[in-house]
Amino acid sequence: MSTKPNPPQPEPSLDSAPYWESLKQGTFAIQRCTACHQWQFPMLGACRHCGGTLALQPLSGKGTIYSFIVNHRAAAPGFEDLLPYAVALVSPDEAPKLHIPGRIVGIAHEDVAIGQRVTAEIVDHPGGEWKVPVFRAGPT
Amino acid sequence: MAANDPMVVGIGRSPYSRNSGRTTGDLATEACRNAIADAGMALSDVDGIIEFNVGDSANSLNVAYALGLPGLRLPVDLMAGGNVVTQAVAMACMAVQSGRCKAVLVFRSLNSRSGQRIGTYTGDIRVGGDDQYGAPHGYMAPGQWFAMWCRRYMHEHGTTYEDLGQVAITTRKHAGPNEAAIMREPITMEQYLASRWIYDPFRLFDCALEADGACAILVTTREHARDLKQVPVQMLDEETFMGRHPDSWEDMGHLFSAHSAPPLWARTGLKPADMDFACIYDCFTFTTVGVIEDYGLCEKGGAGEYYRSGKASYGGECVINPHGGLLSEGYIHGMNHHFEAVMQLRQQAGARQVPDAKVALVTAGTGPFGGGLIYARA
Numbered sequence: 460m461s462t463k464p465n466p467p468q469p470e471p472s473l474d475s476a477p478y479w480e481s482l483k484q485g486t487f488a489i490q491r492c493t494a495c496h497q498w499q500f501p502m503l504g505a506c507r508h509c510g511g512t513l514a515l516q517p518l519s520g521k522g523t524i525y526s527f528i529v530n531h532r533a534a535a536p537g538f539e540d541l542l543p544y545a546v547a548l549v550s551p552d553e554a555p556k557l558h559i560p561g562r563i564v565g566i567a568h569e570d571v572a573i574g575q576r577v578t579a580e581i582v583d584h585p586g587g588e589w590k591v592p593v594f595r596a597g598p599t
Numbered sequence: 600m601a602a603n604d605p606m607v608v609g610i611g612r613s614p615y616s617r618n619s620g621r622t623t624g625d626l627a628t629e630a631c632r633n634a635i636a637d638a639g640m641a642l643s644d645v646d647g648i649i650e651f652n653v654g655d656s657a658n659s660l661n662v663a664y665a666l667g668l669p670g671l672r673l674p675v676d677l678m679a680g681g682n683v684v685t686q687a688v689a690m691a692c693m694a695v696q697s698g699r700c701k702a703v704l705v706f707r708s709l710n711s712r713s714g715q716r717i718g719t720y721t722g723d724i725r726v727g728g729d730d731q732y733g734a735p736h737g738y739m740a741p742g743q744w745f746a747m748w749c750r751r752y753m754h755e756h757g758t759t760y761e762d763l764g765q766v767a768i769t770t771r772k773h774a775g776p777n778e779a780a781i782m783r784e785p786i787t788m789e790q791y792l793a794s795r796w797i798y799d800p801f802r803l804f805d806c807a808l809e810a811d812g813a814c815a816i817l818v819t820t821r822e823h824a825r826d827l828k829q830v831p832v833q834m835l836d837e838e839t840f841m842g843r844h845p846d847s848w849e850d851m852g853h854l855f856s857a858h859s860a861p862p863l864w865a866r867t868g869l870k871p872a873d874m875d876f877a878c879i880y881d882c883f884t885f886t887t888v889g890v891i892e893d894y895g896l897c898e899k900g901g902a903g904e905y906y907r908s909g910k911a912s913y914g915g916e917c918v919i920n921p922h923g924g925l926l927s928e929g930y931i932h933g934m935n936h937h938f939e940a941v942m943q944l945r946q947q948a949g950a951r952q953v954p955d956a957k958v959a960l961v962t963a964g965t966g967p968f969g970g971g972l973i974y975a976r977a
């Protein structure tokens with residue numbers, strides 16, 4: 460049995476539980492309003508633009524790096540082996556004003572840049588039954 | 600000029616250190632007692648206390664009790680960080696202006712180095728709320744959110760690592776003559792660039808100096824200030840602008856200050872050039888850069904040059920953080936900026952006195968949430 464600490468686990472709310480369940484089923488989906496069709500992230504109980512009903516809708520997974528950092532220090536346990544590594548805020552193609560956080564994979568942290576194209580991948584999250592999206596560099 | 604104009608009449612603090620060995624309640628009580636004594640006010644005249652807390656602090660009612668007060672007419676405990684400091688002071692001012700209270704203390708107390716370190720987590724944790732999405736990637740600390748902002752800001756406005764370094768170096772230089780500052784040794788650009796990465800673009804010297812301590816100010820009206828010991832300092836006006844979680848802000852090239860600065864200048868009729876000095880909330884070097892550019896002390900993208908050319912220091916245009924700020928005096932969560940502003944405006948700052956300081960800008964917060972106010976010697 461591993462003695463390594465686990466990385467933080469998500470604690471879903473009633474609003475966000477469907478998002479996490481969807482990832483478990485292998486689908487990266489965020490909320491979209493059934494009335495005004497605006498995308499929404501993070502998860503809420505109703506559309507912030509019109510108060511309408513929200514439904515999960517899959518994203519293509521393609522997006523652009525809006526900003527990124529390189530963690531040289533682990534803010535929480537469970538990431539010591541990865542250091543240094545890049546985390547980005549990604550603007551999905553479908554909703555460029557939203558920012559979704561995730562690790563950048565498939566590229567050296569020195570080569571990560573704002574504006575870079577990325578594609579979401581769903582990976583197992585250590586320490587529990589959750590899956591999380593990470594972002595792989597490319598295709599351009 | 601009105602009898603109910605809000606005035607800061609007392610300032611108090613505990614020693615600042617890296618390991619207080621005391622409770623936050625004890626530190627808070629000392630700072631508040633010192634502020635009341637500094638004003639020369641009767642303890643029984645204090646009828647309001649406002650404090651803010653992320654992690655540790657001390658409850659307003661517990662501090663009132665420890666001060667020997669039977670109770671309060673206005674106890675306020677804000678669950679918030681350094682973004683609310685100017686708002687908290689403005690609330691105290693409104694309370695005395697309206698006549699609801701006679702005198703209101705505003706304080707912050709924390710053991711941010713030896714106790715609960717903000718943004719540092721240990722053990723197996725579950726994270727809900729706004730951070731449930733980033734936490735599984737090890738992204739959940741304020742230093743990371745604002746490093747994210749900083750990177751975007753650098754991309755849009757051409758700010759460089761060396762620009763951030765200029766802020767760290769000048770701020771440390773200012774802390775030199777300040778006996779209360781925790782870090783007083785000067786640093787060079789070479790030392791800055793060699794300091795270890797925390798969350799790139801932030802190095803160690805870009806980050807506030809975690810500290811233990813408490814700081815308080817006491818607010819009353821012009822009328823009541825007449826009988827007290829110190830030259831009163833007037834709070835002219837305040838403007839706050841708050842958005843939600845830092846990741847949700849659409850445009851990281853402009854901070855809260857892009858929204859809070861214009862109304863403050865418009866209402867007071869003052870302009871950046873009127874400021875003799877400024878106490879800018881500097882949880883990170885980047886915050887100072889973004890905030891002074893938004894408040895118009897220099898142009899967008901110009902903060903590095905403003906510092907490099909000496910305009911942010913003595914003999915320049917506007918001395919920024921004469922006490923050494925959160926970066927070098929210590930992370931008393933921005934309450935220490937108010938202590939310093941009042942000292943300077945009373946001409947009590949000794950070796951670091953800004954000559955004939957009359958008017959000052961004080962800010963709070965970074966990223967999507969914060970505010971600013973203007974103090975003037977009454």
Ligand SMILES: [Zn+2]
Nearest residue numbers: 492495506509
């Ligand atoms: Zn809608």
